[in-house]
Amino acid sequence: MADETPGTAVPPVLDESVLAGAEAFDVVVVGFGMAGACAALEAARAGARVLLLERAAVHGGTSSMSGGHFYLGGGTAVQRATGQHDSPDAMFDYLMAVTPAPDAVKIRAYADESAAHLDWLEALGFEFERSFFAGKAVIQPGTEGLMYTGNELVWPFRDQVPPAPRGHKVPRPGDTGGGGLVLDLLAERIAETDAEVRFETGATNLVTDGSGAVVGVAWRRFEETGVVRAASVVIAAGGFVMNPAMVAEHTPSLGSKLFTLGSTYDDGLGLRLGRSVDAAWEHMDEAFITAPFYPPSDFVTGIVVNKLGRRFVAEDSYHSRTSYNVLQQTDAAAYLILDSAHMAEPTLPLCPLIDGWEAVEEMEAGLGLPAGALVETLWAYNENAARGEDPDFHKHPDWLAPQDQGPWGAFDLTLGTAVYAGFTLGGLACDVDGRVLTEAGTVIAGLYAAGACAANIAQDGAGYSSGTQLGEGSYFGRRAGCSAAGRRAAS
Known part of the structure; x- marks a missing residue:
């Protein structure tokens, strides 16, 4: 189901008067991905009457596309x-x-x-x-x-x-649907509760009372529209990587040269719903962007240089940390240099082989690097690596090996040539229990957030670890669901 609020427009807030005669729930969760599913399950297990809204025809969202x-x-x-x-x-x-x-x-x-x-x-x-x-x-x-x-x-x-x-x-070989397995199990556990799930039904607006507290949600299912009253609303509607206007405004690095990692509904709806009630956004200019040059693991023993022929990052860094640093270089250009002894495979799926050369001087000229720069860089690296040292970037000794056996090859890590992929990391400001906050740091009563539309631990590509999105999404989703369910007695 398509979002009726395109681009960067913020949905209008509806007044409580629209809720006359509306259905009432203790907790309404927007989004049936990892965070939303965990929030709904914990809220239902806590005894809350839960409604889970999902714009797609099935559960899962972007979480189901992950390796787990x-x-x-x-x-x-x-x-x-x-x-x-x-x-x-x-x-x-x-x-x-x-x-x-x-x-x-x-x-x-x-x-x-x-x-x-x-x-x-x-x-x-x-x-x-x-x-x-x-x-x-x-x-x-x-x-x-x-x-x-x-x-x-x-x-x-x-x-x-x-x-x-x-x-x-999750016990699935390689990158083959581990996230989907967990979502399927969450769907089974939710079905064992009294929670109600409505697919192909998207939230369109938040409803507030005179104090500014969120007290309901407006929804749309094809041509049908309606509203529900809610003691608490949990937004878990994903990031904004599929919204070109928001990407252009906040994370232009996720432009046309990258492959975006997300589902159709990672369009920023959750963030825009939060903004409609004055929620703060955090880390909106940060993204996870990567083009891994390993495996094979032997490639980590090589050196990564920029257009000046100089190293700028420890090559054993997590792949998005390396990519983060590549994007800071002139023209976002970099090259992985390896000798013939460490090129276990002649090609990489994401970073193409440029060519091979019999001499380092020839490789330097072929790459258009300043005369003598790569020769000096590689010589210094090889001298130190032979002693098990890397005084410049402190690469772990396990990945130090002289690159001194010709011929040499260069792989292109340059943005626009290498295949980079990424997703957004910015989200709604919230506390440890998922309560959404304003710019002033005050709590917006009745509103919670979790998952990719919430700002929690994952903040930039340099410090990211694989598994952070599913880990924090599921954990803080649970906390948000429990906290939201706790408001029902006072409502």
Whole structure:
């Protein structure tokens, strides 16, 4: 069902008078993705009368398109079973270190309750495999339940906090619908409650009373329209990567040169609904953007240089951290340089091979780099790597190897040539329980947010870890549902 509010326009707020004779619910949830499903399930289990509205004909949203990574830690059952030591304090310290504007209250709650949240997820009807994948990959190639999916082993974080793997993946091979499996189970659990689900039914407006509190939702289903009264409304309607006007205004880096990661309904409706009642937006200029150059893991031993022939990032960084830094370079241009001993495969699916050269000087000229720059950079790297050192960027010793066996090849990491993909990270300002806030930091009574339309832990690509969206979406979705359900007695 299409949104009736195109572009960046904010839907008008309706007055409480439209609710005369309307159906009444304790909690109305907008969006049946990961966050909305978790909010609806917890609210229903708390005894609230719940209505779940979904514009699509089926549940899932963008969450169902994901591989099924959940960023969880603090000593989960999977971490313990695979001998990977972690603690809530270590998880807290790491997330505080990599997050640009960390909210200590949210991160503390997420770290402290992360292990228990994994247990809650498994109680839906599945188990993360008790196995660890030790390689360098974007996602586990098999059904392994745990791997490093962030920058825990990357300098300076590995020196600040004891590293621990926290990327828990649903037991599906590779990137094949793990998120959808969890959504299917959530749908089954919701069906066991008294919650009502209405598909092909989208929220169009919020309804407020004289005090400004949100007290209802207007909806549309094809040509049919209506309103429902609600003690609380939880917005979980996704991000805005599929809204060209909002992308152009807030995250122009997610322009025509990128492949957008999202569903049809990631059009910013949830953010615009929040704005209609003066909700604040946070981190709207930030996005997750990436074009991974690994696997194969041997490629991490190479060097990444810019148009000046200079390195600018530790090559063992999580792939979106590397991409984040590529986009800061002149013309968003960069090249991965490898020797013949470390090119296990001649092609990369996202970053094309430019050419091969018998001499570094020839490669330098072929790439149009300043004379002598790449020769100097590669010589210094090789000298240090031979000693197991990287004084310039502190690449982990596991990924240090001289690139001195000709011929040499260069892969193009340049935006517009390499295939970059991304999604938005900005969202509605909210507290740890999902209560939506104004610019002044005051609570908008009756309104909650979770998932990709809420601003929580994921704030930029440089600090992102795979699994953060599903992890925080499900966790803070649960908190929002419980908190929203708690208002029903006072309404």
